[in-house]
Amino acid sequence: MIDAIRPLAVVTGASSGIGYELARLAAEDGYDLVIAADEPAIVEAQSGLEQYGGRVESLQVDLSTIEGVDQLIALIGGRQVDVLMANAGRGLGHGFLDQDWAEARFVIDTNVTGTVYLIQNVARDMRDRDRGRILITGSIAGLMPGSFQAVYNGSKAFLDSFSFALRNELKDTNVTVSCLMPGPTDTAFFARADMLDTKVGADPNKADPADVALAGYRAMNKGEGDVVAGFKNKLQAAIAAVTPQSVLAQQHRKMAEPGSGDL
Numbered sequence: 221m222i223d224a225i226r227p228l229a230v231v232t233g234a235s236s237g238i239g240y241e242l243a244r245l246a247a248e249d250g251y252d253l254v255i256a257a258d259e260p261a262i263v264e265a266q267s268g269l270e271q272y273g274g275r276v277e278s279l280q281v282d283l284s285t286i287e288g289v290d291q292l293i294a295l296i297g298g299r300q301v302d303v304l305m306a307n308a309g310r311g312l313g314h315g316f317l318d319q320d321w322a323e324a325r326f327v328i329d330t331n332v333t334g335t336v337y338l339i340q341n342v343a344r345d346m347r348d349r350d351r352g353r354i355l356i357t358g359s360i361a362g363l364m365p366g367s368f369q370a371v372y373n374g375s376k377a378f379l380d381s382f383s384f385a386l387r388n389e390l391k392d393t394n395v396t397v398s399c400l401m402p403g404p405t406d407t408a409f410f411a412r413a414d415m416l417d418t419k420v421g422a423d424p425n426k427a428d429p430a431d432v433a434l435a436g437y438r439a440m441n442k443g444e445g446d447v448v449a450g451f452k453n454k455l456q457a458a459i460a461a462v463t464p465q466s467v468l469a470q471q472h473r474k475m476a477e478p479g480s481g482d483l
């Protein structure tokens with residue numbers, strides 16, 4: 221029997237949080253999946269996603285390295301990618317001068333270098349075929365200077381900007397680029413960034429990653445430029461657009477300074 225041809229979605233950072241939910245939405249929609257993340261949990265994610273009936277291939281790989289991204293490209297193996305959700309990312313709290321350089325660099329290499337290298341490879345094929353959808357997980361953090369999360373916010377400012385630039389470059393094609401801009405979301409993100417003692421990290425009212433992913437997935441399917449997930453975050457994004465950078469930096473200090481969660 222010949223298998224029906226199913227569309228293919230590639231999702232990075234699909235082992236947990238927003239990325240797992242994005243992959244689940246694609247699986248429910250009938251996509252085959254290629255998923256990647258850095259730790260063994262990606263294999264458990266694969267089992268969870270296989271229940272939707274499609275083919276799921278997982279890769280445990282460090283996407284902060286060119287070699288790691290090359291492994292993912294090799295697994296894709298020239299197949300037509302219908303959807304790319306470039307979501308893998310890592311945060312890092314504390315003052316910049318108190319951060320370990322290797323950790324700060326890992327944030328830049330994962331969020332920026334690995335992400336745009338993967339996008340360049342996959343999007344070239346999409347442009348050649350004149351078809352494809354790309355969703356980049358940026359952040360509202362990219363709209364404000366991130367005191368005590370400076371490198372992370374800078375990396376997301378890069379992605380928010382990059383997303384709209386690539387979108388414009390592809391405007392005469394049928395390849396769309398959308399940017400998902402979540403606000404604080406209830407995932408492993410803050411624990412991994414060592415920010416649980418901060419006001420934002422300790423906030424009990426963070427968004428549900430399933431809701432955030434759905435907002436992004438829908439925006440991608442409609443070919444929208446960006447989506448800020450959640451009303452409160454939409455308001456914060458609108459205010460950020462008309463607020464001086466120095467004021468935003470001070471506001472960010474209040475929510476991200478170590479110990480601010482104990483006040």
Ligand SMILES: NC(=O)c1ccc[n+]([C@@H]2O[C@H](COP(=O)([O-])OP(=O)(O)OC[C@H]3O[C@@H](n4cnc5c(N)ncnc54)[C@H](OP(=O)(O)O)[C@@H]3O)[C@@H](O)[C@H]2O)c1
Nearest residue numbers: 233235237238257258259283284308309359404405407409
């Ligand atoms: N949570 C928030 O408040 C928030 C807000 C705005 C934007 N975001 C963005 O949303 C995205 C998903 O984060 P999340 O909140 O869902 O946190 P999460 O649960 O920690 O998910 C992060 C995902 O990225 C993967 N990843 C990180 N570094 C990687 C690397 N070097 N190589 C391969 N995979 C890597 C992780 O895999 P491993 O577990 O295997 O490392 C995991 O699957 C990130 O880009 C983050 O910046 C999050």
